[in-house]
Amino acid sequence: MIIMLSYTLENIINQLGRMFTLYKSQLRPGDRLYLKTCNSLYSIQVVDDGHYLVSGGWFDKHNLSPFRIKISGCTFGGSIIKTDIIAAPGLRLEFENRLVTSPVQKIFLFPVYSIN
Numbered sequence: 696m697i698i699m700l701s702y703t704l705e706n707i708i709n710q711l712g713r714m715f716t717l718y719k720s721q722l723r724p725g726d727r728l729y730l731k732t733c734n735s736l737y738s739i740q741v742v743d744d745g746h747y748l749v750s751g752g753w754f755d756k757h758n759l760s761p762f763r764i765k766i767s768g769c770t771f772g773g774s775i776i777k778t779d780i781i782a783a784p785g786l787r788l789e790f791e792n793r794l795v796t797s798p799v800q801k802i803f804l805f806p807v808y809s810i811n
Contacts, residue, residue: 716783717802719745719766725807730782733797737788739766739781753794765791772798 717728722741730737735752742748742763750760768778769786776789788796 715802717781717804718779719781720779722781723807727805727807728782729803729805730788730796730799731801731803732788732799735796737796749790752796767791769799770795 722728724741724743726741728739730739732752737749737751737754738761740748740761745765746763747766748761748763750762754760754762766781767789768776769780769783770776770789771785772787772795777786780786782788782799782802784800784802785798787798
């Protein structure tokens with residue numbers, strides 16, 4: 696028996712609605728998050744104007760940590776990218792240098808503490 700999976704745009708959008716999703720708009724400068732992917736651990740600190748300081752994974756392997764870079768968004772591994780998402784389990788993070796991580800497994804968010 697062969698089971699065919701249909702990765703249509705409609706199915707992908709429906710699946711996104713059922714998973715925990717961290718949006719770029721939810722983050723403030725100073726917030727830090729840790730992403731555990733299938734292959735690596737990334738530390739990401741929100742800087743400003745769409746830039747992030749990233750350490751871990753590929754950046755550590757190439758002695759570039761911490762590296763200031765923009766995050767393009769998240770993808771299922773194909774050409775469809777959600778530019779408003781910074782992370783969601785099962786999705787791959789894509790950086791502006793076209794680096795794509797393995798699928799995200801866990802997200803740890805540490806918001807910056809501020810006294811109001």
